[in-house]
Amino acid sequence: MNYFKKSFIVFFLVIFSCFEYSETLILYPNLSGRVQIEYKVPISKQTGKSLIYFLPVIKSEYEKIYDIKLSNFMVQDTEALSENFIYKQVNLEYEFRYIMDLEKRLYGLENIVRNKNEFHLYRTFPTAANYNSQDQIFSWVYNFIYEKFANRSLKFKILVPTHFSIVSNLGNLPAPGVLNFHFPLERTLDSKNPTTWYVTITLNPIP
Numbered sequence: 001m002n003y004f005k006k007s008f009i010v011f012f013l014v015i016f017s018c019f020e021y022s023e024t025l026i027l028y029p030n031l032s033g034r035v036q037i038e039y040k041v042p043i044s045k046q047t048g049k050s051l052i053y054f055l056p057v058i059k060s061e062y063e064k065i066y067d068i069k070l071s072n073f074m075v076q077d078t079e080a081l082s083e084n085f086i087y088k089q090v091n092l093e094y095e096f097r098y099i100m101d102l103e104k105r106l107y108g109l110e111n112i113v114r115n116k117n118e119f120h121l122y123r124t125f126p127t128a129a130n131y132n133s134q135d136q137i138f139s140w141v142y143n144f145i146y147e148k149f150a151n152r153s154l155k156f157k158i159l160v161p162t163h164f165s166i167v168s169n170l171g172n173l174p175a176p177g178v179l180n181f182h183f184p185l186e187r188t189l190d191s192k193n194p195t196t197w198y199v200t201i202t203l204n205p206i207p
Helices: 003-016 059-066 136-149
Strands: 020-027 033-043 072-077 086-096 109-115 118-125 153-159 165-168 172-175 178-184 195-202
Touching: 165 178, 178 195
Parallel strands: 020 153
Antiparallel strands: 020 033, 033 086, 072 086, 109 118, 118 195, 153 178, 165 195, 172 178
16 A cells, blocks of 8 residues: 555544544425534644644634534543643534535535435445555554544434434434434444445425
8 A cells, every 4th residue: 555545544533533423404394494503623733723624613614614504612621531732621502494405514414415305315425444454554553543443433313203204225214303323433444335325305294
């Protein structure tokens, strides 16, 4: 494996073993809604910025990356997940006027398709599993980071009106109008292909 590519993947694994992410999407009957996100990320001691580009700790940077206007953005110091980094916790919130406006404005949400009274949301999570297992040093690092990933996941929740239908290829439905999905980080190592999470929301009439 190319040295620079190997170094990048090692850096990717180290950083991604040290963050937390929780997201709640609330959809109202008129198809507007609210997004609430909480994440904990490692910070560069030199710049004070997040080491995970798509999860910044500066409000203006988040708004620029996702092309949105935040109604709430709070940053605070927090307990470190790793002794190698300092950490910040971000809590943010914003409203959207129409569900289609969320396309490319949430992590991994690449596409939203409407088909009559159905909305199909497609999210993709990348993989780092394509590596040379014959490289002993890299394999050791890879296995070490895998252990760090073991108990970590990205947490997602979708709340829709109870008379709407919601189905998904991943996650569980603990109650009408509620979908929970925890994406285990080790899956980015186990799978050779990106993981696709798709959700279908059907707009049923009020009973």
